[in-house]
Amino acid sequence: MSLFWKPGSERPCILDDEEGGILFFATASSSSSGYGYKSIEKQRQRLPVYKYRTAILYLVETHATTIIVGETGSGKTTQIPQFLKEAGWADGGRVIACTQPRRLAVQAVASRVAEEMGVKLGEEVGYTIRFEDVTNPDATRVKFLTDGVLLREMMDDPLLTKYSVIMVDEAHERSLSTDILLGLLKKIQRCRPELRLIISSATIEAKKISAFFGTRKRHQKKEIEEQRPKLDPAILSVEGRGYNVEIHYVREPVPDYLQASVSTVMLIHDQEPMGDILVFLTGQDDIDAAVQLLTEEAQSHRRNSSGLIVLPLYSGLPRSEQDLIFSPTPRNKRKVVISTNIAETSLTLEGIVYVVDSGFSKQRFYNPISDLENLIVAPISKASARQRAGRAGRVRPGKCYRLYTEDYFLNEMSNEGVPEMQRSNLVSSVIQLKALGIDNILGFDWLASPLPEAMIRALEVLYSLGVIDDDAKLTSPVGFQVAEIPLEPMISKMILSSNQLGCSEEIITISAILSVQSIWVSVRGSQKDLDEAKLRFAAAEGDHVTYLNVYKGFLQSGKSSQWCHRNFINYHAMKKVMETREQLRRISLRLGIVLKSCDRDMEVVRKAVTAGFFANACRLEPYSEGGMYKTVRSSQAVYIHPSSVLLVLRNLTSDCIQFINLESLREYLGIDRTS
DNA sequence: GAGCACTGC
Structure with a gap:
């Protein structure tokens, strides 16, 4: 049984909405936008979570896992790490970690906590997200990071030995990486009884998460003899500061x-x-x-x-x-x-x-x-x-x-x-677990088991990529290399293949572009203009080569935002592409890939793309309506996505089939190659 | 003829 902590006369503020129309009860009625001077300490004390300081520290001391149910505005994310620090959990060079699902939240919370503690961000309080490590290994005692980064850290240090307490925030969102992280943390606890977990969640998921951490394979008696923390999770409810x-x-x-x-x-x-x-x-x-x-x-x-x-x-x-x-x-x-x-x-x-x-x-x-x-x-x-x-x-x-x-x-x-x-393709998750030495994926202690069919499909794809072997173990070196690149396995494989083909620079550019949502700007009512812009860069080989043309144009323009605007290119996306590209080049070098350009030889680029994405190969169905293709592997009917430059080309060329040559087509349509 | 939201050494 889980323990429900109800300190003093405090009542939890969350009512089941089944019983009435009101969702939240406010306890603090004063406005939070502090006009006038108020010391940071005073502000901290006014947060609902402050009243629970002693209770939280007691529970963390005595329980391996504590689940905090707190609504928005309770202050749990900013305060609990500070409570832990004040109580000595960061003594002796240990570190308190707090994970978030989103990068923006990591940055925002870290700078707020640094400010409250009166320290410089990146020293005692720091954060790590992709592309940005604002920590000092010798000084940082409270560290905020995305769950994805913590998962990556586990590849170097599977037991996360430097952390004394790990707080997983927003666990109720049940994102892919949070779920994997929770499964792995439960495993770590078995080897590291001194590690404490704090999991913050909304009401509904709390019971499920508690049950997950509460069920173990029979060592319950030992904990009393050895003065270990209680293995059954504690649940503490903290009211938020919302209004009715x-x-x-x-x-x-x-x-x-x-x-x-x-x-x-x-x-x-x-x-x-x-x-x-x-x-x-x-x-x-x-x-x-x-x-x-x-x-x-x-x-x-x-x-x-x-x-x-x-x-x-x-x-x-x-x-x-x-x-x-x-x-x-x-x-x-x-x-x-x-x-x-x-x-x-x-x-x-x-x-x-x-x-x-x-x-x-x-x-x-x-x-x-x-x-x-x-x-x-x-x-x-x-x-x-x-x-x-x-x-x-x-x-x-x-x-x-x-x-x-x-x-x-x-x-x-x-x-x-x-x-x-349970709603995703699992290739990335499976390879992450494999890289951490979890070979029995089907037997992994999942918070929610994925569909067996999805796991089998993922293993099939990884096997066909040469990432895992007959025993479903990571191959060496390809499997380990693919796991090390922070991209989907098919893209990582594409990068590895580009080495032999001599087009790593091009493939890395394509990979970086594939990892942003879209490099095109779509503004309401300007679809035609966007399609026209796409034609300026269009390559008959398809979207990947088209992306290369965009990238070249962007560089030639001196990375100009006006150029992007004129060409319906998302400038912020391109900046992210540049950043990702640099990161991928660094990783590639470390993996022994030679950075090399193939100049105009698009044949090798296409070969590299195929090496990663051959599982998606399909054939045009003859005489089909609307350009239907069928996949080679399973005869699954598929269509070209409307955002693809291939579809833009097809629609335009249906009127003017005589233009086989793209240059002539552009000329016919009055579109400049570069603008 | 269409793109919920996120993440990663």
């Missing part, structure tokens, strides 16, 4: 959530006091459509809606447009942000008082039979609905309008989402 959020449901199911969101926003605008609105929809298409509908409504004369500022938000949006979200709302205006799930966890908007929740989000699903990943609009979970509602209560009491019925919420909505581990 009143939940409204629709009486009848809505036929069209897009239309319903728009009319709900107008209703709020007409009837509710000032305060910004956040609407959760599923993707760019939905969002752009809603923005347009609302803008039209706002301009229609019958409403006094001139005060409405409607803004879209999704990760693919150019940075300049994303930044508009953070500009303060002018007086007598109301901001409406129409967003994807990015506003659910990754970005926090201040000033939101009303949330409109469509009840849907786009989710990735993996089909191991077809080996295809799909994005599907699917109903969200209760956990997600609760998180969305909480976004309305950050500055003052708010309201959340759910575009589904209460009955649906209570009786049909699932409690939590499917963990990413």
Whole structure:
């Protein structure tokens, strides 16, 4: 049985929303935006988590694993590492680690904690994310890092011996790397009883995580004799600092959530006091459509809606447009942000008082039979609905309008989402575990077991790449090398193959570009211009060679942002490409790859691409409608993705087949090669 | 004719 800690008369603030409409109770009613002087120590003491300082330290002392259930604003992330430091957990050269799923969060939390402790970031308090190691091995005692980086650290030090306490934050999000990390940490605990884990989670996942750490193979008696910490996890609940959020449901199911969101926003605008609105929809298409509908409504004369500022938000949006979200709302205006799930966890908007929740989000699903990943609009979970509602209560009491019925919420909505581990292609996860010496992947103690078919598929792909052998062990050197490159195994294999083919420079460039979301800018309504821009760089060989052309153009322009703008290239993405490229070159050199360019010989580039991606090979089906291909391996029907330059070319050439030569086609269309 | 959100020595 897990221990539930209830210190004093403090009651947990989270009520089950099954019982009423109210999600959070506020305990601290004062505003957190401290005007006037307040010492940092005073500010710290006002955080809800402060009251639990003694309880937390007691639990960490006596339990191998402590689970902290804390809502937003409890201060757990910034305070608990400091409590541990003050209590001596960093003495004797030991280090306290705190992991986050996202890089931005790591940086933000680390600098906040350094400021609170009055130390220079990178000394006593530091952080590590990809490309940035702001730590001093001799001085850093409190270290923030992404879970991905901690996993990488395990390759050098499998028992993570320098850490005394590891706090895994946001574990309820159940990302791929958090799940793997938790499984491995549980394993480490067996060898290192002195290691303490703190896992922070939202309510719903806490019980599952506790059960995971609570079940072990029979050594329970020994712990008492040896004065070991209790192996059963402790759970402590810390209230957040949100305000009440009143939940409204629709009486009848809505036929069209897009239309319903728009009319709900107008209703709020007409009837509710000032305060910004956040609407959760599923993707760019939905969002752009809603923005347009609302803008039209706002301009229609019958409403006094001139005060409405409607803004879209999704990760693919150019940075300049994303930044508009953070500009303060002018007086007598109301901001409406129409967003994807990015506003659910990754970005926090201040000033939101009303949330409109469509009840849907786009989710990735993996089909191991077809080996295809799909994005599907699917109903969200209760956990997600609760998180969305909480976004309305950050500055003052708010309201959340759910575009589904209460009955649906209570009786049909699932409690939590499917963990990413069960909806993903597993090649990367499997190779990571293999690299850490976990050979029996099927027998690994998973927090959520992946589908057996998915594991088999991953092992098949890795075997065919020559990364694992007949005994499913990493091959030497290829397997170990592929595991060392922080990319998907197929891309890593492509890099290794480029060595013999003499085109490592080109392949590394392509790999860096493949690791950013997209180098193209897509602005609403400018699809034709984007396609035209793509044609300036288009290569008949396909997207990979096209990317090389873009990269060359970018270098020739002197890495100019204006050049990017003219050519519909995402400047920030290109900067990331340059950074990734440098990192990949460093790693390649270490692996003994000779950095060499093949100049204009694209034949070898294509060979290298094929060496990594041969499993995706397919043939055009003769006489098929719409250009259907079938994969060589399993005759799975596939199509060229609409974003591919090949499709742009095909559509344009259907009218003018006589232009086999790309240069002539550009000439015909009046497109300059470089612009 | 379409891209939820993340991560990595």
